[in-house]
Amino acid sequence: MKTGLQRHTLNLVAITLALIWVFPVYWMLNSAMLPNRTLQSFTPTFVPFGGSFRNFRSAISDGSFASALGMSISITLIVVFFCLVFAFLGALAISRFRFKGRKSFLIAVLLIQMLPAEALFIAQYKMMTSLGLLNSIIGVSIIYIAAVVPFTVWMLRGFVAGIPAELEEAAMVDGLSRVQAFMRITFPLLAPGLVASGVYAFLQAWNEFTVALILLPEESSRTLPLWLRGFVQASATRETDWGEVMAASTLVAVPVIIFFLIVQGRMTAGLVSGAVKG
Amino acid sequence: MSSPVLPPQRTPEPAAVADWSPVARGSHVNQTPEQREAAVKAAAAARRSKRRARLLPHWLVIPAVAILAVGTGYPTLWQLWTSLHEYGLRQQFGQPAPFVWFANYTQLLSDSQFWAVLIRSLVFCFVAASITLLIGIAFAVLMSHVGKGPRLTLQIALLLAWSMPIVASMTVWTWLFDRRRGVVNYVLDMIPGVAMNRYNWLEDPLSFFAVAAIIVIWMSVPFVAFSIYAGLTQIPEEVMEASALDGASGSQRLRLIILPMIKPVIAIVMLLQVIWDLRVFAQIRLLQDAGSSATDYDLLGTYIFKLGTGAQNFAGASAASVMVLLITITISWWYVRKLLREDAS
Numbered sequence: 048m049k050t051g052l053q054r055h056t057l058n059l060v061a062i063t064l065a066l067i068w069v070f071p072v073y074w075m076l077n078s079a080m081l082p083n084r085t086l087q088s089f090t091p092t093f094v095p096f097g098g099s100f101r102n103f104r105s106a107i108s109d110g111s112f113a114s115a116l117g118m119s120i121s122i123t124l125i126v127v128f129f130c131l132v133f134a135f136l137g138a139l140a141i142s143r144f145r146f147k148g149r150k151s152f153l154i155a156v157l158l159i160q161m162l163p164a165e166a167l168f169i170a171q172y173k174m175m176t177s178l179g180l181l182n183s184i185i186g187v188s189i190i191y192i193a194a195v196v197p198f199t200v201w202m203l204r205g206f207v208a209g210i211p212a213e214l215e216e217a218a219m220v221d222g223l224s225r226v227q228a229f230m231r232i233t234f235p236l237l238a239p240g241l242v243a244s245g246v247y248a249f250l251q252a253w254n255e256f257t258v259a260l261i262l263l264p265e266e267s268s269r270t271l272p273l274w275l276r277g278f279v280q281a282s283a284t285r286e287t288d289w290g291e292v293m294a295a296s297t298l299v300a301v302p303v304i305i306f307f308l309i310v311q312g313r314m315t316a317g318l319v320s321g322a323v324k325g
Numbered sequence: 326m327s328s329p330v331l332p333p334q335r336t337p338e339p340a341a342v343a344d345w346s347p348v349a350r351g352s353h354v355n356q357t358p359e360q361r362e363a364a365v366k367a368a369a370a371a372r373r374s375k376r377r378a379r380l381l382p383h384w385l386v387i388p389a390v391a392i393l394a395v396g397t398g399y400p401t402l403w404q405l406w407t408s409l410h411e412y413g414l415r416q417q418f419g420q421p422a423p424f425v426w427f428a429n430y431t432q433l434l435s436d437s438q439f440w441a442v443l444i445r446s447l448v449f450c451f452v453a454a455s456i457t458l459l460i461g462i463a464f465a466v467l468m469s470h471v472g473k474g475p476r477l478t479l480q481i482a483l484l485l486a487w488s489m490p491i492v493a494s495m496t497v498w499t500w501l502f503d504r505r506r507g508v509v510n511y512v513l514d515m516i517p518g519v520a521m522n523r524y525n526w527l528e529d530p531l532s533f534f535a536v537a538a539i540i541v542i543w544m545s546v547p548f549v550a551f552s553i554y555a556g557l558t559q560i561p562e563e564v565m566e567a568s569a570l571d572g573a574s575g576s577q578r579l580r581l582i583i584l585p586m587i588k589p590v591i592a593i594v595m596l597l598q599v600i601w602d603l604r605v606f607a608q609i610r611l612l613q614d615a616g617s618s619a620t621d622y623d624l625l626g627t628y629i630f631k632l633g634t635g636a637q638n639f640a641g642a643s644a645a646s647v648m649v650l651l652i653t654i655t656i657s658w659w660y661v662r663k664l665l666r667e668d669a670s
Contacts, residue, residue: 054472061467061475068543069482071497072489074508078500091508133388140385150665152386157664159397161657163604165626166649169633169642170400170407193396196389201664254490256607257626261634272492279496280614289500296493307488 079103079294086289102294106278109295114267115274118184119253122270125188126252127245130195134244135237137196138203143212160197164257172261182268190258195251199244206240207233246310253303271299401650408643417637429644438620439628439645445534446625450602453538453545457598460542461549462591466579468554480551487547495611498540502526527616534622537612541605549594556590557583596660600653606630625649 077093078086079102085092106112137156141149171190172181180186210233218228256272263269269277278295282288408429410422433439464483468476489497501508504525513521526532560583568578584591606626613622623631625645633642 057467057471058475061471061479064464064467065475065479065482068479068486068546071494071501071543072485074501075493075497086506089506089511091506091511129392133392136385137389140382144382144385146379146382148383148386152390153665153668154661155393156389157661158654158657159393161600161653161661162397163600163606163626163649163653165604165606165629166646166653167397167400167404169629169639169646170404171396172634173639174400174403189392190396193392196392200389204668254492256492256611260610261630272490275492275496276611276614279499283615287503289503289506292496293500296496300488300490300493303490304485304488308484311484311488 075293075296075300078290079297081290083288083290087286102290103298106291106295106298109274109278111266111269111274111277112298115269115271118263118268119271121184122188122191123249123252125184126191126195127248129188129192130199130248131241131245133192134196134199134203135241137200138207141200142204142207156197156200159193160201164194168258168261171258175262182263182265184268187259187262187270190262191252191255194258195248199248202244202247203237203240206237210236243310246306249306250303275299404643404646404650407640408647410640412640412643414637416639425640429640430648433641433644433648442620442623442625442628445623446603449534449538449605449624450599453541453602453605454595454598456538457542457545457549457602458591458595460546461594462553464546464550465553465557466583468550469557483547483550486543489544491544491607492611494540494544495608498536498543499612499615502536527612530621533612533616537605537608540612541602541608545598545601549598552594553587553590556587560586593660593663596656600656603649603653 080099081092082099082101137152140146141153175181175183175186175190178186180189214232214236215225215228218232219225223231254272255270256276259270259273263273266277275295279287279292282292407422409424409426410416411425411428412422416422464479468479471479486494500506502510504510504523509526510521510524513519513524526536564582565578568582573581604626605624609622609624609627610630613627616622618627620628620631629642629645629649632638632645
């Protein structure tokens with residue numbers, strides 16, 4: 048068996064690697080709280096936290112932060128809502144029924160989720176231009192929903208299949224209608240699946256950069272990731288104020304980190320048994 | 326799964342049909358017209374509800390199918406159509422787009438710049454994906470060999486890195502590699518004999534892509550490590566104990582037991598990683614913001630982007646996109662088939 052020394056070495060290696068991997072995240076938080084004067088020095092300040100929120104204040108007071116936040120929230124809400132409804136109905140169909148076209152639908156769903164945005168965005172750009180939906184919430188939401196629905200259908204399919212149809216049938220024997228049986232029995236059992244899928248849709252819509260870059264070229268219709276990029280570029284025209292830039296990055300990242308930690312376990316399982324967009 | 330399976334509603338005779346059938350089959354002679362009419366109506370209603378039940382799954386998939394048709398289907402078809410036509414700046418202003426067969430493809434394939442970008446993308450993808458996989462496997466094995474405390478520390482660190490939004494991580498990494506105040510140059514410069522002070526990482530294409538690869542690997546390792554670790558925990562304790570009792574050494578166990586048992590997970594993770602590393606548009610684009618956006622720093626995504634939005638050469642961009650689609654579908658087909666088999670069981 049392993050000697051004590053070996054075990055200690057391995058433990059030490061694991062902790063060192065953990066520190067290396069988490070360093071960029073720590074660096075973002077740390078610098079966000081340090082005054083610019085400290086950051087201008089050529090010797091990095093590794094510890095401790097500065098504890099100042101001045102950088103956050105100046106990032107938020109950037110003229111377009113509020114509108115970018117509004118855009119991101121509206122798009123995310125629309126995407127999460129429609130994605131859940133569409134994916135739920137689709138998942139119900141493929142896990143509770145055998146019908147003509149089921150296999151084609153499954154193949155389409157699985158293939159589409161593998162397609163990279165880079166291979167479609169020129170066409171999507173042309174489509175939205177001709178529909179007059181460039182720079183609009185609706186245009187970018189349509190593309191996002193179409194991108195997220197396949198994985199959520201596949202993910203929810205597993206949850207629906209996990210609830211035996213006999214439960215519903217038993218409730219119907221006891222005098223409930225099909226709809227009532229569904230709402231009272233199946234729906235509550237599905238809640239965790241819906242939450243996981245909803246958070247997945249949230250993460251995708253909130254973080255998305257590529258499609259947003261091409262479909263929202265106007266400055267007034269930027270989402271948060273585009274705003275952050277613009278903020279960095281604007282800062283770079285002067286001497287980049289890294290403290291403010293890191294504060295801005297933190298503002299975009301924190302909601303994501305929180306939601307991500309909530310559903311991580313379920314998503315890893317889903318990723319391996321299903322698939323996902325990166 | 327090979328043949329379409331009948332919907333469950335079809336096999337048992339619905340109650341309404343059973344009530345009505347003897348009347349219809351037998352003595353309709355001594356029925357009043359009202360009775361007959363009622364019977365016909367009941368029959369129609371039964372047929373309708375039966376049809377409705379059979380159509381129900383189709384109604385359920387309509388919203389998903391519709392949004393996929395608009396958001397993915399139509400753009401794909403448009404792209405196929407455009408890649409076979411002449412479609413540039415003039416067509417933007419309403420000129421007709423003549424059909425040119427595969428001229429756009431041959432033009433692209435005879436362009437040395439496109440080949441350079443294509444090969445660079447494939448090499449980048451191959452290098453990044455294999456290093457990611459190796460580190461991920463090493464992390465997973467390490468996690469299963471250390472105490473609970475170090476394991477949790479490593480897992481939390483990986484989770485934090487994994488959850489960072491791409492744009493935010495790119496901003497941090499750009500700063501870490503900043504030539505004057507970046508931590509990377511500062512730390513490297515401390516090594517005796519290494520003069521990295523003010524080294525511009527983003528100037529030389531090779532070190533530009535090395536930085537890009539480091540960032541992509543940093544982002545992707547957590548998923549690989551967690552998936553493979555999950556696979557490792559599935560190996561029954563008894564198998565490992567039995568092999569230890571039979572005198573198998575550590576490396577023998579890794580080679581003969583652990584690796585074969587987690588091979589399916591590794592295969593899936595490798596495939597997903599290859600596909601994801603082919604599409605690193607956001608990372609490259611944001612790194613170009615900090616460095617240079619010349620063609621020497623392009624991978625397929627940024628190349629198509631410039632061809633379409635910059636040069637307004639929509640036909641060429643479409644042809645290149647179709648090629649990326651074909652590469653992706655070819656690679657993912659195996660995976661899709663595997664998932665379909667899983668669905669059938």
